[in-house]
Amino acid sequence: MKSKDPQQNYELxxxxxxxxxxxxxxxxDYDRIGFMSGLEVHQQLATKEKLFCRCPAGIYxxxxxxxxxxxxxxxxxxxxxxxxxxxxxxxxKTRKNIVYRISNKTACTYxxxxxxxxxxxxxxxxxxxxxxxxxxxxxxxxxxxxxKQYLDGSIPTGxxxxxxxxxxxxxxxxxxxxxxxxxxVEEDSCREVSDxxxxxxxxxxxxxxxxxxxxxxxxxxxxxxxxxxxxxxRFLNRSTGKVRIGIGAGRxxxxxxxxxxxxxxxxxxxxxxxxxxxxxxxxxxxxxLLAIREKLTSRCKxxxxxxxxxxxxxxxxxxxxxxxxQAIKRKEKLYAVNLPSFGELLSHFTQPGKAFYxxxxxxxxxxxxxxxxxxxxxxxxxDVVSQNVFQKVQALLKAGENDxxxxxxxxxxxxxxxxxxxxxxxxxxxxxxPNETRKSFVDGTTIFERVLPGADRMYPxxxxxxxxxxxxxxxxxxxxxxxxxxxxYNQLNEWKVPEDCYHYLFTHNYFPHIRAIVENIGLCPKFxxxxxxxxxxxxxxxxKTIPFDIHRIYDxxxxxxxxxxxxAIADKIxxxxxxxxxxxFESILNILKFKKMKKEEIISRIKFIEEKFxxxxxxxxxxxxxNSIMGQLRSISIGNINLxxxxxxx
Numbered sequence: 001m002k003s004k005d006p007q008q009n010y011e012l013x014x015x016x017x018x019x020x021x022x023x024x025x026x027x028x029d030y031d032r033i034g035f036m037s038g039l040e041v042h043q044q045l046a047t048k049e050k051l052f053c054r055c056p057a058g059i060y061x062x063x064x065x066x067x068x069x070x071x072x073x074x075x076x077x078x079x080x081x082x083x084x085x086x087x088x089x090x091x092x093k094t095r096k097n098i099v100y101r102i103s104n105k106t107a108c109t110y111x112x113x114x115x116x117x118x119x120x121x122x123x124x125x126x127x128x129x130x131x132x133x134x135x136x137x138x139x140x141x142x143x144x145x146x147x148k149q150y151l152d153g154s155i156p157t158g159x160x161x162x163x164x165x166x167x168x169x170x171x172x173x174x175x176x177x178x179x180x181x182x183x184x185v186e187e188d189s190c191r192e193v194s195d196x197x198x199x200x201x202x203x204x205x206x207x208x209x210x211x212x213x214x215x216x217x218x219x220x221x222x223x224x225x226x227x228x229x230x231x232x233x234r235f236l237n238r239s240t241g242k243v244r245i246g247i248g249a250g251r252x253x254x255x256x257x258x259x260x261x262x263x264x265x266x267x268x269x270x271x272x273x274x275x276x277x278x279x280x281x282x283x284x285x286x287x288x289l290l291a292i293r294e295k296l297t298s299r300c301k302x303x304x305x306x307x308x309x310x311x312x313x314x315x316x317x318x319x320x321x322x323x324x325x326q327a328i329k330r331k332e333k334l335y336a337v338n339l340p341s342f343g344e345l346l347s348h349f350t351q352p353g354k355a356f357y358x359x360x361x362x363x364x365x366x367x368x369x370x371x372x373x374x375x376x377x378x379x380x381x382x383d384v385v386s387q388n389v390f391q392k393v394q395a396l397l398k399a400g401e402n403d404x405x406x407x408x409x410x411x412x413x414x415x416x417x418x419x420x421x422x423x424x425x426x427x428x429x430x431x432x433x434p435n436e437t438r439k440s441f442v443d444g445t446t447i448f449e450r451v452l453p454g455a456d457r458m459y460p461x462x463x464x465x466x467x468x469x470x471x472x473x474x475x476x477x478x479x480x481x482x483x484x485x486x487x488x489y490n491q492l493n494e495w496k497v498p499e500d501c502y503h504y505l506f507t508h509n510y511f512p513h514i515r516a517i518v519e520n521i522g523l524c525p526k527f528x529x530x531x532x533x534x535x536x537x538x539x540x541x542x543x544k545t546i547p548f549d550i551h552r553i554y555d556x557x558x559x560x561x562x563x564x565x566x567x568a569i570a571d572k573i574x575x576x577x578x579x580x581x582x583x584x585f586e587s588i589l590n591i592l593k594f595k596k597m598k599k600e601e602i603i604s605r606i607k608f609i610e611e612k613f614x615x616x617x618x619x620x621x622x623x624x625x626x627n628s629i630m631g632q633l634r635s636i637s638i639g640n641i642n643l644x645x646x647x648x649x650x
Contacts, residue, residue, distance in 0.1 A: 006347035006355070006379040014349035017291050022223065022280040022444075030222045033287045034259025037226045037279050038218035041233045042211050042251045044188060044244040047124045050208035051187045052117035052161060053110040057209045058244065063193055066101035066203065070112055074098060074151040074158055085457035086435075087450055091151035093367055093417060098153035099201045101193065106205040113157040116463045120145070120163075120185075124210035125467070126477060127242045128165055128185035131212055134236055134481045137166025137183055139474055145464040149457035152450060153200050154189035155207065161461055162186035162213075171216075171232050172486045178229045179217040186213060191248075198369045206248070212237070218255060218263075223276035226254060230272045232485060235506035239482045245508070253437075254279060261286035265437040267449055277444030281351050285446075286433045288350045293432045295348075299341040299402060302430040307423045308397055309337040312407070317392065321384045323373045327409035334409050335419070338397035339426055342404035347379035351445045355381055357406070362448040363425050364408060368418040375408035482512070491515075495525040501533025510536075513550060521557050527567070528557075535571055539578050548581035559585045569594065 004012070020029055050057050074096070076088035100112070109115040125143070132139060147159040162184050169180040188209040190202035214233050220226045230252055237243045237250075244250075247270070254266040256279050264286065266278055312334040319325055327334065339346075346357040357377040364374045378390045385407065393405050410418050428434040437453075438446035488511045492502060505511055510532045518525045536553070540546055556573055560566075569592070576588045583591075626647070 004344060004347075006381050009344050009347045009379070010349050010355050010381055013288070013291070013347075017284070017288050017349065019284050019288075019349065022277055025280065027222055030283070033283055034257075034261075035221055035223075035279075035283045036218045036257050037220040037223075037283075038255040039214070039216045039220075039226065039230055039233070040253040040255070040265075041214045041216075041230060041237075042253070043214075043234070043237045044249045045124050045127045045185075045210040045212060046242050046244050047121060047127065047210050049121055049123070051121050051124055051185070051210040053108050053115075053208060054118060055106060055108050055111070055208065059106050059205060061101075061103045061106060061203055061205045063203070065103060067104045068102045070100040070102060070156070072098040072100065072153065072156060074153055076151060077149070077158075085149055085453055087453040088149050088151045088457065090367060090451040091153075093420075094369055095198055096153060096369070097199045098156075099199060100156055100190065101201065101203045103203075103205060107207065111156060111204055111207050117161065117461075120464070120467065121210055124185060125165075127240070128183070128210070128212050129469075129474070130242065130477050130481055131237055131240055132166035132169075132183045133474070133478055134240060134484070135166065135169045135171070135180055135183060135214065135233075137169035137180060139166050139469060140164060141469060143467040143469060145461040145466075147459050147461045148186075149453070150189065153202060154192070155187075156190075156204070160186055160189065161464070171229065171236065173225065173228050173232065176219070176225075178219045178225075178232075181215045181217055183215070184213045185210060187211075197371060212243075218257070223279040226279050227272055227275040230254075230275055231503070231506070234272065235485045235509075238507065238509045239485055239488070239511070240480075241482075241509055241512070256282040256286075257433075258283045258286040258290070260290050261433040262435055263452070264433070264435075265452055266440050266446055267437045269440050274440060274442060274444070278440050278446065281444040282438070282446060285350050288348065288356075289429075289433045292345050292348050292356055293429060295345060296341060296429055302427065305340060305427070305430070307337060307339060307426060309335055309419060310396055312336050312393070312396075317389055319385070319389070321376065324376075324385070324407075324409060330411075332409045333412050333415050334407065335415060336393045336397060337406045337408070337419070337422055338394075338399050339404045339406065339422075340400060341402050342426070342429075343402040344379070344404075345429070346377045346404045346406075347381065352443075354445060355379070359448065360406065360422055360425055363421045364410075364418055366448055366450065367421045368410065368414050370408070370410045370414055370418060374410070375406050377407075378405040492529060495529060497526055497529040497533065501529055501537075504537045505529065505533050510550070513554060517554055517557050521554075521561050523557055523561075523567070531570065531574075535574060539574060543578050546578075548577050552577060556585060563596075565594075565596070 018029075018032070047057050049055065074091060076084050076092050078084060102112070110117060129139065143163045143165065145161055145163045148162050149159050151158055163186070164182050164184050166183045167181065169183075170177045171180065188206050188211050190204050190207045193201040193203055216229060220229055234250055238245065252269040252272065252275070254269055254275060255263050256266065257263050264282055266282060269275060269278060314328045314334055319328070324334070346355065348356045350356050350358065357379060361372060361375055364370045365372050376385045390405055393407065394403070397405065399405060406422060408418055408422070425434075435452035437449045439449045440446050485506065488506070489502070492505070505514070514525070514528050514532055517523050517528050532553075553574070556570060556577075557567070560570065572592050573585065573588050576583070576591060580588065
């Protein structure tokens with residue numbers, strides 16, 4: 001069988017679909033493929049207790065720190081309409097043993113579904129409603145708690161309790177407005193420890209913590225807009241000062257589609273800076289899958305397509321690829337599969353560094369629970385199995401000239417599921433882009449995670465009564481909401497604060513601190529914002545954490561103003577605060593060997609130093625003399641006189 005070299009075919013198909021690197025992409029490129037994206041932004045609320053029980057929130061256990069293990073097997077249930085959700089059925093196929101590592105400090109009988117839910121945490125409900133009001137959403141008249149099925153094991157009950165609080169709002173970006181569909185309050189899931197073979201292990205410390213989910217319409221038309229919208233929602237949530245921050249406290253699910261594609265959900269994006277590359281690559285991946293469909297449907301019809309397969313005798317082949325030889329030693333079965341009309345499709349470009357056969361690899365891992373590497377194909381980009389082997393396989397399967405082959409290995413009990421997975425994914429190729437959620441990586445690529453859930457997984461929670469929301473409660477909560485993030489942007493712009501400060505200031509919600517210092521102490525707004533956005537940021541990055549109460553910066557500036565000490569010394573005090581968080585300011589000044597002096601005394605020394613100035617070079621000029629005087633007076637001047645004023649005197 002004659003075909004193109006897989007690497008050559010990968011490059012040719014990459015060019016044929018018009019893939020461009022994100023740094024070179026323009027809006028015209030995104031318009032050409034019909035880029036469309038929406039967001040689901042999750043943020044934990046800073047409550048003392050969990051959402052539907054009274055366990056403490058925000059206490060985390062180590063991987064090996066637990067008091068008991070609980071084993072569960074998940075099974076799908078019918079929805080309110082009498083139908084099964086596709087995700088639930090997929091998870092059921094995996095035959096997973098779900099193990100929960102439970103700590104007495106962080107979980108109770110509610111978490112393991114042995115106790116009905118407590119009434120909803122009122123603190124969490126009120127915090128979530130405040131954020132819904134900041135988002136300019138229409139607040140519901142009555143809160144109805146529903147169940148959302150999750151059979152991946154991330155919630156021991158098999159479902160998550162969630163409630164919509166507000167609908168139909170909007171947020172402003174630089175050049176457009178993004179519509180918000182809804183904001184919900186819901187319980188967080190477990191943290192995954194490992195997922196190997198048929199065993200998945202979770203720890204339950206995060207389980208049940210209250211979080212909000214903000215869902216937008218797919219109004220973003222390029223990757224940068226997606227990141228801008230995500231940042232705005234995160235900053236909006238943080239502007240209340242009532243959400244948790246740090247790794248895992250905020251997560252984004254990003255929905256992406258292209259023209260003719262379908263909604264793909266990139267799950268659990270941990271960093272907003274990943275979003276542009278992820279959405280760019282995903283949109284082009286879908287565009288590539290549509291090109292693959294076009295080629296396949298021109299060769300045969302879906303109803304006429306039939307896969308064939310055969311078990312291979314390892315003794316009849318010379319396998320040198322280590323994963324295969326190890327599988328043979330483990331007595332695993334070795335199977336070859338023929339995919340009619342798939343020639344030159346398995347090596348078709350889908351993502352940077354990945355070809356179409358990669359779509360089969362990860363489904364085998366997730367659904368058949370066969371650890372990677374789990375297969376090779378006749379079109380691998382790297383030569384891991386010789387073409388002589390595939391020529392023998394092609395003869396065994398009576399393969400045609402336009403066919404492609406896969407060889408996989410698995411324990412005997414997983415073979416049937418693996419064959420079903422390969423056939424199912426091959427048939428999906430005729431339809432274009434399958435509905436699925438995908439896991440993200442820092443390089444912008446994604447892999448299959450599970451089938452995309454549908455509406456069939458939602459049903460009312462019969463254990464929880466509806467909660468009416470009185471108008472007086474809403475108006476009382478409205479008094480607590482902060483000003484809009486857009487107004488804060490405009491204020492920083494008016495103060496002429498450099499834009500490279502904005503992200504740090506909004507990420508840590510430092511705007512209220514800056515405004516308090518400006519209004520109450522009378523400091524220059526630009527100076528104060530830059531102090532936070534540059535000086536504090538630098539030391540924060542250096543020390544990795546801020547060991548003192550952030551309000552101490554307000555106290556520091558108040559102290560300097562009261563003692564009539566020049567603000568130039570604030571940098572040095574801040575540095576000492578990172579080393580000595582509890583130390584009072586007077587003691588810090590002693591460490592700095594600061595001595596209070598009058599301006600006139602310092603200025604009077606200029607003439608004396610000038611007279612003592614002896615140049616070391618013949619070409620010395622007045623600038624050198626000025627710098628020398630400045631250098632000698634600097635140590636006693638910082639804190640006593642503004643250095644610009646001193647320079648003028650010199």
